Structure formats: C-alpha cells, structure tokens
Amino acid sequence: MRYAMVIDTLKCVGCSDCVVACQTENNVPVGYCRDWVTESVGGTYPLVDIELRSERCNHCTDSPCVRCCPTGASHIIEGGIVVVTHDECIGCGACIESCPYDARYTHPEGYVDKCTFCFHRVEKGQLPACVSVCPTKCMHFGDLDDDSSEVSQLLKKRKHKVLAPEAGTTPNVFYLI
Numbered sequence: 001m002r003y004a005m006v007i008d009t010l011k012c013v014g015c016s017d018c019v020v021a022c023q024t025e026n027n028v029p030v031g032y033c034r035d036w037v038t039e040s041v042g043g044t045y046p047l048v049d050i051e052l053r054s055e056r057c058n059h060c061t062d063s064p065c066v067r068c069c070p071t072g073a074s075h076i077i078e079g080g081i082v083v084v085t086h087d088e089c090i091g092c093g094a095c096i097e098s099c100p101y102d103a104r105y106t107h108p109e110g111y112v113d114k115c116t117f118c119f120h121r122v123e124k125g126q127l128p129a130c131v132s133v134c135p136t137k138c139m140h141f142g143d144l145d146d147d148s149s150e151v152s153q154l155l156k157k158r159k160h161k162v163l164a165p166e167a168g169t170t171p172n173v174f175y176l177i
Contacts, residue, residue, distance in 0.1 A: 002061070003142070004144040005131070005141050006139075007176065011136045014052035017133045018134060019037060022118075035130055036056075037053070056130075057103040057173075058103065059117060061170035065094075071090055073089035074095050079143070091110045100169060101164065118130075158177075
C-alpha cells in the first residue's frame with residue numbers, strides 16, 4: 001500500500017478551504033500551516049497561464065527528511081506516510097533544510113511539524129480533511145498500489161506532474177495538468 005494525493009490544477013480555484021480544514025483538524029497554531037495554495041503564472045501576454053495548486057509535504061518514497069533526522073523522529077509509517085514523532089524531535093531543523101518542498105515548520109512548542117495526510121482519519125477509513133472539504137472536488141486520495149483506485153485511474157488517464165522532480169525524492173503528491 002502506498003498512499004498518494006492527486007490534485008487537479010484545472011479544477012482548483014484557490015479558495016484555501018483545504019488550508020482552513022487542515023488547520024482546524026490538526027490544531028495548527030495561528031500563523032502556521034501544513035498546507036498552502038500557490039499561484040504559478042507562466043507564458044507571455046496575451047498567452048498567459050495561471051495554475052493554482054494546493055501544496056504540502058509530498059510524502060516522498062525517498063525522503064531526505066527521514067534520512068537526515070538524527071533521532072529517528074522523522075520516519076515513514078504504514079502506506080508510505082512520512083510523520084514526525086513530536087516527543088522524539090529535538091527541533092534541530094535538519095529535516096526542514098533537507099525538504100525540497102519547504103513543507104515543514106518548527107512548531108512553537110519546539111518540534112517540527114508537517115502534513116500527515118491526516119493519518120488519524122485515514123486509519124478510520126476517512127479522507128484527509130483537506131480532501132473532504134474541497135468544494136471543486138479537485139483533490140483525490142487513495143492507494144497508488146491499487147490499480148483500480150481513483151488516484152491510479154486518474155494518473156493513467158491524465159497528464160500529470162510532480163513538483164521538483166530533479167530532487168529525486170519520488171513524491172507521492174501528483175498534479176493533473
């Protein structure tokens with residue numbers, strides 16, 4: 001089993017409902033976030049493209065944050081989800097520096113925090129909070145190793161990309177384009 005998220009950039013309207021749902025579900029302190037919405041503008045006038053996308057930890061198969069963690073607080077659990085065990089984290093920031101997606105932050109209590117794909121919900125058969133509230137249904141979550149799963153089917157049918165492919169991390173967040 002390998003969990004993945006697929007986000008349709010043609011449907012995302014940049015509303016940030018995913019960000020608010022994450023902050024609420026995970027008690028993220030005000031001023032911090034585990035996910036965010038970015039706007040990418042390309043092309044030249046009059047042929048300008050704007051892409052809106054919800055970004056977060058990419059739960060990489062080859063995670064530099066896990067490799068560099070001196071205490072083992074950053075580790076991979078069931079389904080390939082990358083997590084941080086807060087009481088084992090010494091807050092050194094090595095994982096923050098190693099992440100090519102800028103997806104981690106130091107929590108005010110001193111440990112590093114990040115997206116967990118809402119594993120506490122997933123293990124109960126629920127979707128991550130961000131996916132469950134998306135008004136345009138542009139976010140999808142499931143098992144990439146299951147050929148019949150929605151995420152597998154979307155990636156077979158649609159052109160897609162990952163962020164920072166040159167980093168060689170094998171991310172598990174995909175963007176339909």
